[in-house]
Structures are given as C-alpha cells and as structure tokens.
Amino acid sequence: MPTPVNIITVRNLVKKFGSFIANDHLTFEVKKGEIFGFLGANGAGKTTAIKILCGLSYPTSGEVSVAGFDIYSRREQVKKNIGYMSQRFSLYDDLTVFENIRFYGGIYGLRKQEINSRAHALMQRLGFEDARNKLIRDIPLGWKQKLAFSVAILHNPKIVFLDEPTGGVDPITRRQFWDMIYEAAHDGITVFVTTHYMDEAEYCDRVSIMVDGKISALDTPENLKLKFDAPSMNEVFIKLARA
Amino acid sequence: MRTILYIIQKEFLQVFRNKSMLPIIFIVPIVQLIVLVNAATYEMKHIRVSVVDLDLSSTSRKLVSKFQGSPFYRIQKTSFSYREAEDQMKRGNVDMILQVPAGFEKKLLKEGQAKVQFVINAINGQSAGLTNAYSTMILLDYNREVVLENATPAMMAGIRSIQTDYSYWFNPKLNYKTYMVPGILVLLVTIIGLLLSGMNIVREMEIGTIEQINVTPIRKIQFITGKLMPFWIIGLFELAFGLSVGKLLFNIPMEGNLGFIFLSAAVYLFVILSFGLLISTITHTQQQAMLVSFFFMVVFILMSGLFTSIESMPPWAQKLDRLNPLMYFIRIMRMVLLKGSGFADISRYFWSLVVYAVFIVSLAIWRYRKVA
Numbered sequence: 150m151p152t153p154v155n156i157i158t159v160r161n162l163v164k165k166f167g168s169f170i171a172n173d174h175l176t177f178e179v180k181k182g183e184i185f186g187f188l189g190a191n192g193a194g195k196t197t198a199i200k201i202l203c204g205l206s207y208p209t210s211g212e213v214s215v216a217g218f219d220i221y222s223r224r225e226q227v228k229k230n231i232g233y234m235s236q237r238f239s240l241y242d243d244l245t246v247f248e249n250i251r252f253y254g255g256i257y258g259l260r261k262q263e264i265n266s267r268a269h270a271l272m273q274r275l276g277f278e279d280a281r282n283k284l285i286r287d288i289p290l291g292w293k294q295k296l297a298f299s300v301a302i303l304h305n306p307k308i309v310f311l312d313e314p315t316g317g318v319d320p321i322t323r324r325q326f327w328d329m330i331y332e333a334a335h336d337g338i339t340v341f342v343t344t345h346y347m348d349e350a351e352y353c354d355r356v357s358i359m360v361d362g363k364i365s366a367l368d369t370p371e372n373l374k375l376k377f378d379a380p381s382m383n384e385v386f387i388k389l390a391r392a
Numbered sequence: 393m394r395t396i397l398y399i400i401q402k403e404f405l406q407v408f409r410n411k412s413m414l415p416i417i418f419i420v421p422i423v424q425l426i427v428l429v430n431a432a433t434y435e436m437k438h439i440r441v442s443v444v445d446l447d448l449s450s451t452s453r454k455l456v457s458k459f460q461g462s463p464f465y466r467i468q469k470t471s472f473s474y475r476e477a478e479d480q481m482k483r484g485n486v487d488m489i490l491q492v493p494a495g496f497e498k499k500l501l502k503e504g505q506a507k508v509q510f511v512i513n514a515i516n517g518q519s520a521g522l523t524n525a526y527s528t529m530i531l532l533d534y535n536r537e538v539v540l541e542n543a544t545p546a547m548m549a550g551i552r553s554i555q556t557d558y559s560y561w562f563n564p565k566l567n568y569k570t571y572m573v574p575g576i577l578v579l580l581v582t583i584i585g586l587l588l589s590g591m592n593i594v595r596e597m598e599i600g601t602i603e604q605i606n607v608t609p610i611r612k613i614q615f616i617t618g619k620l621m622p623f624w625i626i627g628l629f630e631l632a633f634g635l636s637v638g639k640l641l642f643n644i645p646m647e648g649n650l651g652f653i654f655l656s657a658a659v660y661l662f663v664i665l666s667f668g669l670l671i672s673t674i675t676h677t678q679q680q681a682m683l684v685s686f687f688f689m690v691v692f693i694l695m696s697g698l699f700t701s702i703e704s705m706p707p708w709a710q711k712l713d714r715l716n717p718l719m720y721f722i723r724i725m726r727m728v729l730l731k732g733s734g735f736a737d738i739s740r741y742f743w744s745l746v747v748y749a750v751f752i753v754s755l756a757i758w759r760y761r762k763v764a
Binding site for chain 1: 394395397398399401402405406409410599600601603604605606607608609610762763
C-alpha cells in the first residue's frame with residue numbers, strides 16, 4: 150500500500166472573533182481518499198474551521214493548505230478543487246432540479262454537453278428522473294440533501310466539505326446519504342464531514358473531536374474507543390466533553 | 393464569459409418565476425404614468441373664492457364676473473361680511489377672498505384709481521403664488537378694459553402702452569403632462585432597478601446560497617456582471633415600454649434622437665443597479681436593504697428637479713445634487729425629448745453619468761466580499 154498523501158494540512162490555525170477564540174491552534178492532516186469526521190458539540194468551532202478550509206473566511210493566523218494549495222495565496226486554485234455543502238440549504242428554491250444542476254455546473258465552468266450528461270447520470274443514480282422539472286421547494290428535504298451533495302461534487306472536486314449534511318433527515322435517508330458518501334470516497338474524493346450524530350462517526354476512517362475550539366482527540370474510531378475505554382463513539386464523545 | 397451567461401440565465405428564470413414580477417413590469421408603469429402624470433400637476437384649477445362685494449356697483453360686478461368667467465376660479469360664496477369670508481377661509485372652505493371695498497366705483501371714476509383686496513391662503517406657498525399671479529393677471533386685464541371704456545379719443549392718442557405677448561418655447565401650450573412624463577419615466581426605471589438589484593444579493597445571503605457561490609472559483613467581476621445584466625435589460629425594456637405608453641396616452645413630444653435617450657439610459661441604469669448592489673452588499677437582510685434603498689430614493693427623487701426646479705435650490709444643495717444620478721438623467725430626458733437636444737448639449741450630463749457609473753460599479757465590486 151502506498152503511503153497516503155496529505156491533502157489537507159493545518160498547522161496552528163487560530164481564528165478569533167474579537168476576544169473570542171473560535172479555533173485555538175488547530176493542527177491536523179487529512180489523508181487523500183479518506184473520510185474524515187470532524188466532530189464536536191454545537192459551538193465548538195467546527196463550522197468556523199470548515200469555512201476557513203473552504204476559503205470563505207480568513208484565518209487569524211496559522212498555515213493551511215488544501216488540495217496542495219496555500220489558502221492565502223492560491224485561494225482560487227483551492228476553490229477549483231473543492232466542493233462544499235453547507236448546513237444551511239444551498240439550492241435555489243425557485244429553480245427546478247435540473248436548473249440548479251445546470252447553474253452550478255455552469256459557474257464551475259463545465260461545458261454544456263458535460264452538464265447535460267452529468268445531470269442525466271446524477272438524476273438516474275438518485276432516481277430523480279421524474280423530478281427533473283420539479284421546483285426544489287416542492288421536493289422532500291431528504292431528496293434536497295442528496296441533490297445538494299450531488300451538486301457539490303458535480304465538478305469532480307478532490308475534496309468535498311460537508312457541514313452537518315444530515316441535519317433534520319430521517320434515519321433511512323441518512324443511511325442512503327452515507328452510501329453516497331462512501332461511493333464518492335470510492336471514486337477518490339476525500340470527504341471532510343462534520344456531524345454531531347455519533348453513530349455517523351463510526352462510519353468515518355478517522356475522526357477528530359473538538360471541544361471549546363481545540364482538538365482534544367484525533368484517531369480512528371476503533372482506537373478512540375480503546376483509548377477511552379468506551380463501547381461506542383457516543384461514550385467517547387461524552388467522556389471528552391465532560392473532561 | 394460562459395459563467396456570466398449562466399448567472400444571467402438563472403437570474404432571468406428567478407425574476408420571471410416570481411408571480412408578482414410580471415405585473416410589476418407591465419402594469420405598474422402604465423398605472424404610474426396615468427395616475428402620477430394626472431395627479432402631480434401644478435396647474436391650478438377651481439380656486440375657490442369667497443367674494444365680499446361691499447360696493448355692489450356695476451363696475452364691481454364686472455370685476456367679479458371676470459373671475460366668474462375664468463375656468464380657474466369658482467365663486468364659492470358671496471357675502472357682505474369680511475368676517476364671514478375669513479371664517480370660511482379658516483375652515484378651509486375657500487382658497488381666496490376677493491374684497492371690493494365700498495365706494496370702489498366712485499373712487500375709480502373720480503380719482504382714477506381704486507383698491508381691491510386679495511386674501512390668499514398661503515399654506516402651500518407655491519399654489520398661493522400661482523393664485524396671486526392668475527388674479528393679478530385678471531385684474532390687469534380688467535384694468536385695461538376700464539381704461540379703454542373711460543378714455544376719450546384724445547386721451548387714447550396719448551396712451552402708449554407696451555403690451556407683452558408670450559410665446560413659450562419647447563412646450564408652447566404649457567402642457568404640464570409633457571413636462572412630467574419624461575421625469576416620471578425616470579422615476580419608474582429607477583425604482584424598479586434599485587429595488588430589484590438592492591434586494592438581490594442580500595436575498596442570496598438570507599437564503600444561504602451566497603456561500604455556495606463563494607466557494608466556487610467564480611470571479612467577483614463575473615458575479616457582479618451576471619447580476620447586473622438581467623436588471624439592465626429589464627430596465628431598458630421598461631423605459632422603451634414607458635416611452636411607448638407616454639406617446640400613445642399623452643402624445644409626449646419626441647423632438648430629439650431616441651438613440652441619445654437609450655445611450656444615456658444604458659449608463660444611468662448601470663449607476664442605479666450598481667448602487668442597488670452596493671446597498672445589497674452592505675446590508676444583511678432584505679428588509680434593511682429595502683429601507684436603505686428607500687431612504688436614498690426619497691432624497692434622490694425630491695432633489696432630482698422632477699417637482700421643484702434645481703435652479704431655485706440653495707447653492708450648497710445644488711452642489712450636493714451633483715451626486716444625484718436622477719438629476720442628470722431627468723435633465724437629459726427633458727432636453728432630448730422636449731427640446732430635441734443633440735449630443736453636444738447633453739454631453740456634460742452624459743459624461744458625468746459615465747464617471748458615476750465607473751466609480752460606483754468599482755465600489756460595488758470592491759465591497760462584495762467572497763471571503764469574510
């Protein structure tokens with residue numbers, strides 16, 4: 150097995166909002182092709198960190214490199230190579246399924262034929278053929294989330310960032326959603342996912358757990374459970390959060 | 393370039409999918425033109441007069457009948473008590489009191505001059521001034537008749553009078569609508585343009601889609617251009633539509649080259665739309681954007697020269713008005729449509745708009761932050 154390459158490298162990342170420190174000297178790497186779980190309670194600083202990695206927000210200090218590009222100097226290169234699905238819903242309500250796909254494909258610079266063929270393949274895979282011309286506002290939330298994820302990886306990015314992608318979604322759809330994540334990882338896309346469903350943490354290759362702006366643990370789920378002597382990730386999380 | 397087309401396509405889809413948009417684009421302009429042009433008039437009609445004729449002579453009656461015969465006046469009441477008339481004025485039932493003092497006729501014949509009194513309600517200074525001017529005109533006319541009636545041929549020979557005849561340029565019949573329509577059309581494209589663009593980016597912020605766009609490699613200039621173009625096209629269409637309605641309904645003159653109108657409108661719309669986008673980038677909710685746009689719109693409109701003449705504003709206000717894009721475009725519209733001005737005449741205003749457009753587009757692009 151070849152030594153995995155680091156696709157994200159973060160060194161001493163700090164983000165302050167006034168006197169509040171949202172990210173306190175974060176240091177970690179994400180390896181190419183892995184599913185990296187970014188865990189933490191609400192307000193632990195997950196979204197802040199993910200926004201910095203996506204180039205939506207400036208870090209206060211620290212070194213960050215994403216997809217091999219420095220986040221300060223090669224921001225636009227970073228953006229070509231990443232996909233992002235925010236916890237807020239990111240498709241246009243008043244456009245149809247196809248129009249949304251076409252728009253995002255278009256602004257990533259895909260050609261028309263490419264957009265059409267990818268849209269077709271995507272809708273077939275999701276079983277959305279009948280919903281092609283339905284407005285987003287008229288389709289169920291679970292469908293929207295799956296579509297949003299598919300749109301986020303439409304341009305074949307190297308990394309996709311998912312910020313609480315399964316919030317408010319029923320267990321079956323969540324399961325299906327994770328199938329899609331595995332599929333993407335299988336296709337070679339590195340997945341960086343935040344969640345606070347601890348069962349989902351078990352699906353990740355490695356997880357980091359943030360508490361109050363700091364990373365207090367980072368390892369595979371198995372190692373973490375051993376280390377904290379806990380039967381599940383849920384227990385690991387509670388032990389860490391209480392400490 | 394292709395990226396921009398995709399944004400334009402998406403904006404158009406969203407505008408026309410919005411159920412309230414089509415009526416706004418097609419019906420509002422017609423209603424606005426019909427209502428505003430007919431309502432916002434300076435012409436005084438039906439000035440309500442209370443006559444206090446204490447003389448009751450044939451001369452005084454003749455004077456009163458002069459007012460009666462004018463289409464601008466309506467004799468509301470005739471009484472012998474000034475107090476009663478004043479009471480009517482205080483209650484707001486009449487706009488003017490015409491008092492003819494006792495002994496008017498006698499004095500006029502004997503001494504060759506006599507006085508009458510106009511008391512005018514001047515709460516609205518503008519209309520009071522007009523009422524005064526109209527009334528003085530009637531009095532002068534009457535005066536001349538009196539002189540002619542009482543003069544002997546010998547006296548006539550000695551009278552050399554200068555008569556003033558007026559000819560009003562560019563609007564010979566002093567048709568108020570001719571003057572208002574071009575200005576109202578500017579209002580129309582301004583309101584639609586400023587609101588559509590002002591609400592736009594901030595709306596994407598509210599629903600969260602802006603983040604999804606900000607993680608793409610799209611360039612700021614592409615984004616802003618893609619956002620501007622649809623509203624620019626709608627604005628120009630709106631102007632063409634409004635001009636047609638103005639021509640059909642009010643038969644407004646189109647003396648000059650319409651090409652200059654559209655050339656100026658193209659630049660003007662850039663100013664307004666960028667202004668809207670700028671507002672959109674400094675606000676956080678659609679409500680804020682709406683209030684800020686509204687604030688600027690009211691100031692711009694009131695200082696635009698649409699209702700009041702810019703030349704009568706104090707010097708500092710005139711200087712400040714150079715920042716008012718409406719002022720330039722209303723001038724250009726009136727000059728080209730009513731006077732048939734050519735490019736040389738409007739060039740000063742045109743280039744001012746160009747400078748304004750470049751400045752404000754740059755400001756909007758600079759203010760729009762992909763990274764917080």
